[in-house]
Amino acid sequence: MADDPRHPFLHGLSKHRGSPPTVIVIFGASGDLTARKLIPAIYNLAHDGLLPADFYLIGFGRKPIPDEEFQRIAADAIKEFSRREMSPDVWARLAPRTLYVSGGYDEPEAYAKLSQRINGLEKDIGQPLQSLFYISTPPTVFAPIIQNLGGSGLASRHLRQPQQSKVIIEKPFGRDLASAQALNQELTTVFAEEQVFRIDHYLGKETVQDLLVQRFANSIFEPLWNRNYIDHVQITVAEEVGVGSRAGYYEQSGCLRDMIQNHTMQLLALTAMEPPVSFDPQSLRDEKVKLLKAIQPVRLDGDHPDVARAQYAAGMVAGKAVPGYLTEKDIAPQSATESYAAIRLSINNWRWQGVPFYLRSGKRLARRVSEIAIRFKRAPGNLFAELNTAPNTLAFQIQPDEGLSLILNAKVPGLETRTQPVKMNFRYATTFGSNTPEAYERLVLDAMIGDGTLFIRGDETERSWQLITPILEHWAAQGRTGMDSYVAGSWGPASADALLAANGHAWREP
Secondary structure (H helix, E strand, C coil): CCCCCCCCCCCCCCCCCCCCCEEEEEECCCCHHHHHHHHHHHHHHHHCCCCCCCEEEEEEECCCCCHHHHHHHHHHHHHHHCCCCCCHHHHHHHHHHEEEEECCCCCHHHHHHHHHHHHHHHHHHCCCCEEEEEECCCHHHHHHHHHHHHHCCHHHCCCCCCCCCEEEEECCCCCCHHHHHHHHHHHHHHCCHHHEEEECHHHHCHHHHHHHHHHHHCCCCHHHCCCCCEEEEEEEEECCCCCHHHHHHHHHHHHHHHHHHHHHHHHHHHHHCCCCCCCCHHHHHHHHHHHHHHECCCCCCCCCCCEEEEEEECEEECCEEECCHHHCCCCCCCCCCCCEEEEEECECCCCCCCCCEEEEEECCECCCEEEEEEEECCCCCCCCCCCCCCCCEEEEEEECCCEEEEEEEEECCCCCCCEEEEEEEEEHHHHHCCCCCCHHHHHHHHHHHCCCCCCECHHHHHHHHHHHHHHHHHHHHHCCCCCEEEECCECCCHHHHHHHHCCCCCCCCC
16 A cells, blocks of 8 residues: 555554644744754654655745745755655655745735645545644744634634644743733634644653653652652753854743743653553643642742852863853843753652752753753661762653663672662663654654644643743843853853752752
C-alpha cells in the first residue's frame, strides 16, 4: 500500500496512530521556527509513514510566494535542519502537497482565499480534511489570526466530527496573568478547549516523557518519591548563548517569562504531580493543575527572599571572550531585564511538605544543559559518615545528551575501607541510537490525532502566571534595585547561591 499513489505515506506505524486526512496550515511560514523545526518535523513524519494518506501542508504569510517557490524553501529547510538526509522518494510524494497562500493576518479576504484552497483540496480527494492551524507568529498577531479563523468559519469546519478543526499555538501564552486570561478568552470564544493545543516543545522531549515512565513504571522509585526520602529538587535550564540577535524580543521578555514560567514550571509539574488515574489527557493535566495550585506564593522581600535575578557580565564562554548583557547590541544601558532567574518554591501538600524545589535558568552560563536533579536524604545513622560519601542523586538530563544518571556510593577496592561516589549512566543515544525523533515530530503527530496529553491546558497557563506575575510586578517596581550580576561562563550569581545556602544546600554542577 505504501506504493499506492493514493496512500503515499501509509506504512510503518501509521495504522496504530492514525490521523484523519489532514491539512496543516502554518501561519508564519517564513519564520525561523518553521524552517528549523516544523517543516523538518513534517518531513520526518512522512519518512516514518506517520502522516495520513491524504495530507497537505499550506504555508500562510504576507509575502506572495508561488507554490513552487515555497516547495523549494521547504526542501532547503529539510536539507539543512532535518535529522535525516532528504530521501528523493519521500520528498517527491510530499512536495506536490506543499502549498502556499498569501495574505495579511488581519485581512478577512485572505482567510476566504485559504478556505477556498482547502475546499478545493477536499473536492480533489472526495472527502473532508481536518484543518490543523499552527500559529507560529509573534504574539502581536495572535488575536487577529484567531478572530479571522472564527469569522471565516475555518475554526468550525466539520465541528464535532473526527475532522474538526484544531489550533496549535506557540508560546508565549501571554505576558502576565491578565494577558494570559485575555488570550484564553480569545481562543475559547472561537475554539472549544479540546480544539486548542498550547505547545511547549520541552514536553515532547524523550527524557521528559521518560520521567513519567521512571516514576510510575519502576517500583524502586515511586515509594521514595516523597518528603520522607527526598531532601530537595533542583531544576536547571542553562544556556551558553547570550541574547544575540533576539535583543528586541528579550528586552520585552526576560528570563522569567522566557524560560521559567513555561518550560521550567512544566518540568516541575511533571516531577511533583500525583499519579494520574490514567494517561488520558484530562487526567494527566488535572494532576498538573492540582500540583501548581499547591505551590505557595513566594517571598519577595526580607532577609531570605525566594527569588534572585541577575545579568551576565563580560567573561569567557567556550574559550572566547564575550560581552556583558548591558553592552550587547540593542540593549539599553540601564536595562532592568534579567538574563538569569532563580526561585525557591514550596509545595503545600502531603507528598512534598518541607521539600524545597529550586528552579534556575539563564543565559551565558557555563554550558548548555537542562536537567532535573532529585537529591535524596542521607542514610540515617550513616556508618560511613566520616568517609567520602555523597547524597544519592537521580538526574534526568533533558538536553543536550538525553538520559539519566544515578549517583551511588561504592567501596574502593583495597584492604582499607574507603568509599567513593560513582555514577550510573543511561543515555538514549547509546542504548537506542542517536536518531531520536525531535520533540516537534511527536507534538505535531499528537495534535493531528487529537491527543492533548503533552500540551498545556488553559487553566495550567493561568495558574502558572498567577505564581509568576507578582514576581514580575515586584521587579518592575524595583527597576535595577536588587539586580545582581554574574560572570559569563559561570553558573550564576551569589544571590542564587544564597537561596540554597539558607537551607544548607548548594547548586550541583550538571
